[in-house]
Amino acid sequence: MDNVFELNHPLIEHKLAILRDKNTSTKEFRELISEIGMFLCFEAMRDAKLKRVEVETPLKKIKTGKLDEDKYAFVPILRAGMGMLDGVIRVIPNAKIGHIGMYRNEETFEPVNYFYKVPKNIDKREVIILDPMLATGGSGLDAIELLKKNGVKKIKFICIIAAPEGLKRITEKYKDVKIYCAHIDEKLNENKYIIPGLGDAGDRIYGTK
Numbered sequence: 001m002d003n004v005f006e007l008n009h010p011l012i013e014h015k016l017a018i019l020r021d022k023n024t025s026t027k028e029f030r031e032l033i034s035e036i037g038m039f040l041c042f043e044a045m046r047d048a049k050l051k052r053v054e055v056e057t058p059l060k061k062i063k064t065g066k067l068d069e070d071k072y073a074f075v076p077i078l079r080a081g082m083g084m085l086d087g088v089i090r091v092i093p094n095a096k097i098g099h100i101g102m103y104r105n106e107e108t109f110e111p112v113n114y115f116y117k118v119p120k121n122i123d124k125r126e127v128i129i130l131d132p133m134l135a136t137g138g139s140g141l142d143a144i145e146l147l148k149k150n151g152v153k154k155i156k157f158i159c160i161i162a163a164p165e166g167l168k169r170i171t172e173k174y175k176d177v178k179i180y181c182a183h184i185d186e187k188l189n190e191n192k193y194i195i196p197g198l199g200d201a202g203d204r205i206y207g208t209k
């Protein structure tokens with residue numbers, strides 16, 4: 001899968017070990033989702049195009065590069081994607097923010113869209129979708145579809161844990177979408193939860209169960 005990038009770093013494995021642990025507190029879980037989101041955002045921006053600018057240091061005038069932050073939009077998939085927002089806006093503080101509300105019907109495992117609000121001129125921006133879990137890929141596919149219908153041309157997807165099944169589904173349908181994850185896990189179980197995963201990300205971020 002050419003368009004899938006997995007963070008391969010001992011410190012990420014260390015942080016994931018704490019995140020996966022069922023005894024980790026809500027506070028620490030939230031902090032780690034945000035922090036790993038920040039590292040993923042760095043990786044996702046590796047191909048960023050910079051505009052050339054002139055900067056004067058205390059010692060010399062130089063030509064260097066700066067990001068046009070305004071052309072980016074983060075779109076968290078509610079609820080769990082909101083947990084990554086703090087981290088990514090530390091990397092690109094002037095990016096615009098949209099929201100897509102989606103929950104997975106736990107009987108059919110199909111996503112249900114309940115909210116959609118994105119910044120104006122979304123079709124002219126590069127959009128980075130945020131969701132900690134990519135399981136069957138249903139929510140991701142629907143989010144990508146909604147954005148494409150609105151004319152978005154460049155879409156990236158950042159997730160913390162991805163299942164091979166969901167990655168295959170998204171990359172087969174959308175060959176132009178790059179997916180960045182901290183780890184690709186083994187598989188889905190019969191309830192379409194990621195194994196070993198970290199459980200229900202939304203419930204663990206918000207302490208709802």
Ligand code: PRP
Nearest residue numbers: 078079080103104135136137138139202
């Ligand atoms: C989780 C997760 C993804 C989705 C992944 O959300 O945050 O959005 O499931 O599953 P999929 O790849 O099979 O679509 P959930 O439905 O639990 O909603 P929540 O974020 O409100 O908890």
Ligand code: URA
Nearest residue numbers: 135193194199200201
């Ligand atoms: N959603 C989650 O929060 N966790 C999973 O393992 C699958 C979907």
